[in-house]
Amino acid sequence: MSDWLRDVTALAGRLAVAVVFFAHGLDKWQLGIGGTADMVGGMGIPLPTVTALFLIGVEVIGSIAFAAGLALPLVGILYAIDGLGALFLVHLDAGLTGQGGYELVLVLALAGLALGFNGGRLSLDHLLVGRRRGGVSASRGADTRAQTADTPVS
Template sequence: MKNTVTILMRVVLGVLFLAHGISKLQMGLGNVAGWFESIGVPGFLAYVVAAVELIGGVMLILGLFTRYVSVVLIAVLVGAVFTAKLSAGLLGNGQSAGYELDLAFILIALYLAVAGRTGLSLDSALFDKEN
């Protein structure tokens, strides 16, 4: 049962990050870069974050390098909290979202970073000695 829940957490977190990356592409990365600059974050990081979300999301869905991807995603989430969401508070301020979901995503990614390989993953298929 634990393995099943871990797989679900990995895949769902991957889908959510993939959706966020796709959303940034649909908004236009130039627009996202402009928004980043408006909150004091270098605009080029919009491209980095979008790539991390897209590629990292796919890698989580596939279960490839899950531990490493999770650590990178934690860094992106912590950056989002401290640059864009902290001032709005935990639940938001009515004009912008809070950081409650980011905290949940951080905890899921942290669990994946320390949990090890799960079944139904490329990590297991490629790197387990039993296979």
């Protein structure tokens, strides 16, 4: 598969995951910190105000960063914490599928984590950091391939 196609599909995946987290974050943003804290506290989640701040921050600000490809590993880890927290604290008793099931939060958490560490070159992370790292290893890799190709097989 071409590198270009890999990068475009990583971008598409990042955008899809970010849009879903962002939509859930906007709901919490509209409730406000107090309303979101009341909601999560009513579900028995500890430290409801801290949790509300975390969820709103990750789902709104983190999603903007994730879509742009900024701080991908960090946001991926935060998405995993967000989603797995929802799975274990809210959705687990409902089972995998059906009303209130955890299939969506499981997929979002792990897709966010995977894309956080494999976000592709169409990202601000690559533009700001990856080119410098990739340029050195790419040129070393090209030299190694050229030497290998010229080396006779014994």
